Amino acid sequence: MSESKLPRPTDGELAILRVLWERGTSTVREVHEALNRREPEEGTGYTTVLKLMQIMTEKGLVERDESQRAHVYRAKATEQRTQRQLVSDLMERAFGGSPARLAMQALSSRKTSPQELAELRQLLDSLEGADE
Amino acid sequence: MSESKLPRPTDGELAILRVLWERGTSTVREVHEALNRREPEEGTGYTTVLKLMQIMTEKGLVERDESQRAHVYRAKATEQRTQRQLVSDLMERAFGGSPARLAMQALSSRKTSPQELAELRQLLDSLEGADE
DNA sequence: GGGCATCTACGAAGCCCTTCGTTGACATCT
């Protein structure tokens, strides 16, 4: 029962999760530095990141190991799982629940590499094959 | 210059926009009734909807005609335009800017009808055709 | 040990979103 529903992460929380997914488990300092390397103009303070991560711990979005003086955090949900949740959410709220309309909007909004198009085609094949 | 960037609508605002897209121009009362027909358990009050729509007017998300006693509102951006914005947003924040990964996640998250799959296939064809 | 750097914890402030009660204007019906 440890897999109950996690809340939808906010923009700030998502930025932190992205660092954790990319780097693996990290301390607050590491996350803070990664964020400011990625977005030098934003400049969020150290304690701001710390506070966010503390709240995320309360919400269950991350877990932390307090055995070291500098606590070590890790994302509780995988990147895939979170992406699925966010997509489902947007699909319901803005696309009337239609995955295809969302997918088409995504593909139209930016150029996609031939390789990715091929992967998509493959996915379509498998979806059509598995009709029930 | 009337086409500047509109802010990302909140969840509540998006629900109202959906009513306006579906019904066309509407009064507050009409929106309120449509929402409570759609989500009977939620039960947002009339003044709540009114307040939201007033704020949306300030933000530029909707426009209103005040010539009648019951003001008539209409969405300022089309459904398509808003969907594109929301998708781009999510793509940047959670998918590292990759449209294909977002599309695949969308298609995996829910069963898609054969007809929609066919439409998608067609879109893929046209995208591949238009390589530069 | 004293001084310095690093880290967590706490709390407050500011802003936005949502909700709703109240008020005053306006219309309609009798």
Next chain:
DNA sequence: AGATGTCAACGAAGGGCTTCGTAGATGCCC
């Protein structure tokens, strides 16, 4: 005209998100 119902406007309250200053604990180096 007076009663009733509908409407926009306003303000306030509550909660969540973000930001940061400050304090207290801990580790390290001379």
